[in-house]
Amino acid sequence: MSGTHEARLAELGVTLPDAPAPAANYVPFVRVGDLVYVSGQISMGPDGLITGKLGDTMDVEAGAAAARTCAIALLAQCKAACGGDLDRLVRVVKLTGFVNSTVDFTDQPEVVNGASDFLVDALGDAGRHSRSAVSAAALPRGVAVEIEAIFQVS
Structure with missing residues (x-):
């Protein structure tokens, strides 16, 4: 049964994938x-991977689309972490985004x-x-793009 958050994701045409496995010696969440x-x-x-360098081989629109895929993986x-129940997500506390970009590129935000x-569209104020x-x-x-996050959960 889909909960409130997943119902909103479905309205946006998004189905969360299985949480990606770590690629090295770390855990995906703590x-x-x-x-x-x-x-x-x-x-x-x-x-597969969305590669490129902002300010060289990618524009802001393509970079923002790449960042959106990171947010989907973060929710997964x-x-x-919530045992399969996304409705235990109380709020997104913080994102730290890293943008592969040239020295003179300044549109990281x-x-x-x-x-x-995407997170505000999907989760509202949360x-x-x-x-x-x-x-x-x-x-x-x-x-x-690579993005890490901190979530508050119940």
């Missing part, structure tokens, strides 16, 4: 009290808005969060 810390989720679409991890806007959006000279496997 729960401490009512907080879930989710490891960085990299931009990935149905055809949060759902896994607009790129990470792809994740922020999706509003604090945030950092920073540039990175390179990201793992050449991906365009």
